Amino acid sequence: MIEMLEKGPRLAKAQNAEVGASKFCPGCGHGMILKTLAQTIDELELNDKAVFGCDIGCSLLSWNYMNVDTVQTHHGRTTPVIYGVTRANPDLVGIAYMGDGGGLAIGSQHLVNAAVRSENLLIIVANNTNYGMTGGQMSPTTMPGQKTETTPYGRDCDVTGRPAKGAEMVASIADPEKSFVARASVSNLRKLKATFKKALKNVDMGGFSFVEVLSVCPLNWRTNNVQTWDRLKTMEEFFEVKDFVQREGLE
């Protein structure tokens, strides 16, 4: 039976309560990542300092998701746009949110240069192993044998090379005295929040943070609820979930 209640859903303050349901597909990992990010911003009381940038790809559907100042820009360019903001105003806490395509293919040079220069921002790459928004083509992180629109017989690494491992790549070039680099997963949102906490604290201390989050895309994966969680387990076997670089003082 449907009732009318005065009390609404429990949303973080950093989440925009005006918009109602998000623009993501049913079961999309972007919703899980962003609601966790919003809760972390609340808990660290960064609501007045946080600036959120979203990319091209399904991340852009979050242009009105957060209740913090938001900008949307092109594939992977969210990184330089956001560190431009924090260079101009170092008191702000910059967050650049993008997909695996935006972060690791089309915008990868920005990621590399931001990491070696320890630019002051948090980069979040939501890794759903495909180009979600454009219909599910192969991306840099598509797993060996994974079927996508452009690898209908499964990804053949002899032809396409091996999947990109974003967190390992960034960890190998990031300055250990200024950086936090991790891979997390939407399979455990409490742990994801703990990871975001360290990442945002480091940014607030002037450092560079990178968090790759293993995510789900039920629409393009063509998976039901059970298969979606199962596929994420397979991803966690291939992409190691851990903190790779953690500067001192981030407990």
Place this chain on the structure above:
Amino acid sequence: MTKTHKAIKVENVAKGKADWHLYTDYCKGCGLCIVKCPKKCLNWSKEVGIYQTPAVEPNPEECIGCGTCELVCPDNAIRVEKK
């Protein structure tokens, strides 16, 4: 006028220690919560969500009010209120 929210309300789960709510204008019927419920007591509902696909509701006898479903829901559709 105060804003009201369309919801399925299941009172007194967990032996009366919690109330369970689902906001149908938020639930997209993905079913991810059903898989994560530790008691396997979430089922498809006769009521529909925002896309006119089935929402979910728990068996009140078995639900322990743990809040796992609220935690995992990508769309903030569930609120478990401990009393």
